[in-house]
Amino acid sequence: MTDTDAFRAFYCHEGDDVLSALSDTANEVGGFDDAARAHGWTLVPTVATFATPGGVVTDHAWDAFAGRIFDTARHQGPFDGVVLSLHGAMVRHDGTDGDAALVSGLRSILGPDVPIAVTLDLHANLASSLCDKAEIVMSYKTFPHVDMRQTGRKAAEALQTRMQNGRSIRTVVRKLPMLTLPEGGRTDSEPMSGLIALAARIEESSPELLDVSVNAGFSLADVPEIGPTVTVCHSDAQTIAEAAAERLASEMWDARNAPTEALLTPAEAAQLARAHDAVSPLVLADPSDNPGDGAYGDATNLLAHLIQHGGQDILFGALCDPAAVHIAQEAGAGQTIQIRLGGHFDPSFGGKPLSVSAQVMALGDGRYVCDSPMWNGVEQSCGPSALMRIENVEVLVTSAATQALDMNIFRALGVEPLHKRVIALKSTQHFRAAYAPAAERIALVDGAGLASPSLDRLQFARIPRPIFPFDPVTRTYHGDQ
Structure with missing residues (x-):
């Protein structure tokens, strides 16, 4: 299990230490602070922490870190907006989606009118409920993840637009019935490099599309939310966004059998x-x-x-x-x-x-x-x-x-x-x-470790079926779920 000590051992900053430790780094928080300085925001930092992926997150860790975020939302407002840097594949002790639970909890505290922006790792197993509660959802475009700060700045700028003009911003999501994109979605080779390029062209095709992201998914989590997704963040352009998401999801599905680099x-x-x-x-x-x-x-x-x-x-x-x-x-x-x-x-x-x-x-x-x-x-x-x-x-x-x-x-x-x-x-x-x-x-x-690409050695009990590559799947993609 992943407890508080696992987070604190890697890095953990709380309160004002969040900004002093991360504002000038290639971290999403650096991007948030870029926007804050540009637009005169007063940031109220809560906690920034990371643990090496492992077992489920304990209730103790959840209460310590999510609890601090909830307490800040309850007692230090009112707030004009919220921006969160999440991974997107957190699994709580009870098997539920931690990222979706965090956003849902904040929405309950803040009410319906405070906009929430979320950045995600490219390997998110994204629940559509998160996009129901957060208006703005964007992911990294690189693996290795060398655009964390840029992604943070982009999400924060979208939040500024939402707070400044009040126009509706929403995020459309499409999920594919597969465990992950080939090679975990490495962006220095096909098929992911082509998918990312296509996402950029689609985004540039319409000013109402604020972001188009491809999430490769995280295949080593036994959760209902498993699998690759497309997200399209848009401003009052639901029809355009849905068409964009469906086009990119179809291309992702067609790439499911792409060749991968040989393993010695x-x-x-x-x-x-x-x-x-x-x-x-x-x-x-x-x-x-x-x-x-x-x-x-x-x-x-x-x-x-x-x-x-x-x-x-x-x-x-x-x-x-x-x-x-x-x-x-x-x-x-x-x-x-x-x-x-x-x-x-x-x-x-x-x-x-x-x-x-x-x-x-x-x-x-x-x-x-x-x-x-x-x-x-x-x-x-x-x-x-x-x-x-x-x-x-x-x-x-x-x-x-x-x-x-x-x-x-x-x-x-x-x-x-x-x-x-x-x-x-x-x-x-x-x-x-x-x-x-x-x-x-x-x-x-391939040293035959736990994360070997040979996934048939693992037992999955909570993932949706049928799913590629375990089952014959004829449908091309799921719609909003």
Whole structure:
């Protein structure tokens, strides 16, 4: 389960700290503040927090963070408008949609006349009820998400328009009967790059269309809201917006069987690593153990093959093993320890623990500030951490499951990723924002972790059926639901 400690461990800012920490970063809050400065708003910040995707959000965390937002809405108004940065795939302890519940709760408190604007991650599993309660709904257009601040500014500008002239703004939503778009909707390749381009052309075709977004959906959530969606935010143009949503939804459905990038086995990845001799590094990425998809982050299959067969000068991370970090801290930097590394959560997903001798190279508190295009300027934490050398591989071991999507997570412990021959990461796509410009080659690996693209290993009980790719589906898309 995802409790308050998971949010506070990654980053958590409350009250006035929200603006001081995030206004000058590549975060949606930076975009909100851009609009506030431009239009003379007085912002009343509540809480900005993030947790690595994992289990359902506990009632305790919900009461702590959503409760603070509700209390602010009740006691610090009246408000002219509300702008929220949400993910769009939060699942509460009872299995219900947390994002929709938050917006619904605010609507109940604020009444029908206070406009609400919402930004979403491109991977939202969007409930149509959220669009019923919030007038303005917009999503990122990039994966990796390098347009967070721009999306925040765009939503805030639409809110300014709504507050200034009072014209009706609404959002149309269409949901497709499928788990996700191919490759999670990565926007640097087809079919998503073409869909995003089409969405931009449709948006530009009419001044009444304020935003057209494509949500790829999040396939590793067992919820009724699962699946890709189109949202079209419009100003008094319902018919135009519905036609736009239907056109784009049809194109999305036609792209459901688009080819995807091949995934190597860990053995094949190790062979590729051994043969790599270019000046720039080879980057291996294992989507199957990506904490950003809710995986455990402690799979060992790829690491074991790299130790045995990958050659020299390899950097691997981040592997989540709090017990190993504790042992390293007790021993101290420079010492050699005997540990059983990784594979503790469920060895059936990604491999069993590795019994290894490891030299503790460096120790740290896990705090770092991102400087890549995604989350630039945002301070994050992976918890107490250790850099360990296991034969030919330097391994970043953390106390919290975290994507090493920014190179500063390694640099905080004194290692420069760009000086390594091979870099192996637990990530699906976000890593490309930082690593792609410097990599000689990128290869994806299926280490058989919990987030493996082989979804038939998982059991779904709450998703709607029929649904692609599990069932024959003849209809092209759902309408408003």
